Amino acid sequence: GDSVTQMEGPVTLSEEAFLTINCTYTATGYPSLFWYVQYPGEGLQLLLKATKADDKGSNKGFEATYRKETTSFHLEKGSVQVSDSAVYFCALSDRGGDYKLSFGAGTTVTVRA
């Protein structure tokens, strides 16, 4: 079945550091890929998405490129801020598969001032 594997946390960084969160996927069809973010005490919010191979999603300084050859969708940000402290979820939707949205386990990121 469809699944998403993302790097385990927690990740602790200093402000202005570079952030990478790895995400790889397994899918039977033609998946769309997503990153969601959950700030403390809130529900999840869609951060960015990519619907086909080589697409790059971007938002709020975050980027992720859909790499079909490596089945990956790594999240990156060049200079993090304290306000980026949150839990980040990689997710996959496979319309050629089971029509569900599958989430990874989540990676907790803490940015220190």
Add this chain to the structure above:
Amino acid sequence: KAGVTQTPRYLIKTRGQQVTLSCSPISGHRSVSWYQQTPGQGLQFLFEYFSETQRNKGNFPGRFSGRQFSNSRSEMNVSTLELGDSALYLCASSLSGQDTGELFFGEGSRLTVL
């Protein structure tokens, strides 16, 4: 535009009781999905409703049930509560279905079972 509203935000129950949680989706959204979030298991999909019909279901026991009304509002019910049911229950709405991947989440209902 109002977001997804979940009620109650917090509740405490004892083992064996039942609980009903409510979710009002964004106006115009026909799909409502429910998730259980715990520190150990992460986000687990419970079920999705679309136009009053259950469209997808996760791997939860029959104690977990849901329904959707004609105005797209949804409720989920957990009967015979167990300690392990303590969790944050998240509702998410979507215009046309969770398979689009574009979900709008509420802030959740935090259930504590004693």
